[in-house]
Amino acid sequence: MQLQLDNILKNFGDKTVLKGIDYTFDKGKIYGLLGRNGAGKTSLFNCLSGEIRMDSGGVFLRQGDVSEPVREEDVGYVFSLPVLPEFLTGYEFVKFYLDINKDQLAGAKTVDEYFDMMQIEPADRHRLIKGYSHGMKNKVQMLLFIISRPPVILLDEPLTSFDVVVALEIKNLLRSMKKDHIIIFSTHILQLAADLCDELVILNNGLLQEIPSAMLQSPEFEQKIIDMLKDGRGDA
Known part of the structure; x- marks a missing residue:
């Protein structure tokens, strides 16, 4: 299975953020998406997930010799700022999600088993989401893709709000x-990217550039990435 990006172009007014992106992501890998603030990482994720409409280009899921446009249900998107129904308790929301997707979730765990997996305490499960911390809301968000397991998973700064214990558990889960x-996850923490990812790509000047695997093992890894982003070359 491959995720194919074909000439994705996105403008905001007179500013071109994505300048005809072509790239192929393969199943079985964790990709780190690096880029400076304002480079367009979230815009790219929004185009891939269908949150915003791209101005031209397409996104396709390839299985063998067959490529089809990506559907909404093919993509799980964990936002950096969680979007959840704050009028429900965490338990009510996860139970509702399980109920409406029960036909596609054969063998799913119970609500409490999922909460146990994320180390959400029993007392917190029945509190309104409105009262959750940012990290707690992100845990609930993460549960949704753990439950539904879509073929493509996008994570926008996924681990920054977790404590070190939960962050390690999430990293192991992703592996x-x-x-x-x-x-594919975006991050500004280079060490996290080097530790977790199989491949890294940089979004720079509106285009994606693959980082050679050998660079990940280089003692000068961080400085090389910083230099690439500072001078805007995007070449290795």
Whole structure:
């Protein structure tokens, strides 16, 4: 399975943020998306997930010799700012999500088993989401793709709001899931990217550039990435 980006162009007014992006992501890998603030990482994710309409180009999921346009249900998107129904408790929301997707979720765990997985305490499960911390809301967001397991998973700064114990558990979970998924996450933490990712790509000047794998093992890894982003070359 591959996620194919074909000439994605996105303008905001007179500013071109994505300048005809072509790239192919493969199943079985975790990709780190790096870029400076304002480079267009979130805009790219929004185009891939269908949150915003691209001005031209397409996004396709390829299985063998067959490529089809990506559908909304093919993509799980964990936002950096969680979007959740704050009038429900965490338990009510996850139970509702399980109920409406029960036909597609054969063998799903119980609500409490999912909360146990994310180390959400029993007392917190029955509190309104409105009263959750940012990190707690992100845990609930993460649960949705753990439950539904869409082929493509996008994570926008996914681990920055978790404590070190939960962050390690999420990293291990992503590693265990990657064989069946295409996982792309944006981050500004270079060490996290080097530790977790199989491949890195930089979004710079509106285009995606793959980072050579050998660079990940280089002692000068961080400085090389910073230099690439500072001078705007995007070449290795």
